[in-house]
Amino acid sequence: MADEGGSNAGDAGAERISEAEHAVMEALWARSPQTAAEVCATVCEERGWSMPTVKTLLSRLVAKRALATQPDGRRFLYTPIIARREYVGHESRRLVERLFGGRAAPLFAHLAENEALTEEDIAEIEHLLKEMRK
Amino acid sequence: MADEGGSNAGDAGAERISEAEHAVMEALWARSPQTAAEVCATVCEERGWSMPTVKTLLSRLVAKRALATQPDGRRFLYTPIIARREYVGHESRRLVERLFGGRAAPLFAHLAENEALTEEDIAEIEHLLKEMRK
């Protein structure tokens, strides 16, 4: 797989994961390692994909250094290299940056206005705020 | 310009705006209407684009029904059709959906943990919560 670059020791960089790829990552974050077939069992149904599609996505994710493979007999086991928290944090920050000039409050205000916040959310957030105040 | 489809009367759907296109939208949300040259004056510097690039993005945005044009002598004035609030709300919800299963609290928790929240943000959010409680 002719990996270019190499020598990415502390490489948390992990080039942009696309939306389809993200679905595959989710499956592996939920449980890992998994074989391609296992991943497909999860996502192919959810998204109406076929096996080859999943294979492609897995390969691309390996190329992007988001997944690691470990041989298991004649097939591979895939495991996430980048943590979900990391990815989620990155994406969240990106959005807040892009849409709200880096300030989180407007995002919150927006979600609040559009009733995208459930009672539960509100309670939870209040709780978090209390925690932070401590 | 052979606009295909047509007949999108109540079309608030506005097909997905890409990131580059978004930059153009921001310029026009900030002030409108503007000519292509004016938009370029703003974004070409910010993003290191050239005039033709801006023209292309403007055209695509018109095709996507995100912008309206009104002739002004020999050139066009561009005005957003979709409101910023709408776009921002849409994108926010998309992210929350994709990354947090539609729940906003975890997003908030994430931002909190990663110190992506300033004191100001927190104060503001507390205020908003108080408002909502009313």
Add this chain to the structure above:
DNA sequence: CCATTCAGATTACAAACGTAATCGTAATGC
């Protein structure tokens, strides 16, 4: 041993994107 099967690898291909050069034409300066 040989055919079948089952992995991953390679190749494909259209749509969307990012970025831009070029074309055609209307205005404008002499």
Add this chain to the structure above:
DNA sequence: GCATTACGATTACGTTTGTAATCTGAATGG
């Protein structure tokens, strides 16, 4: 009036993404 400009329109082209078919080689059943 004609050359130059200043627009928008058209065309271009490499990359990424979504989605998949095909190829190749190893394992496995007989």
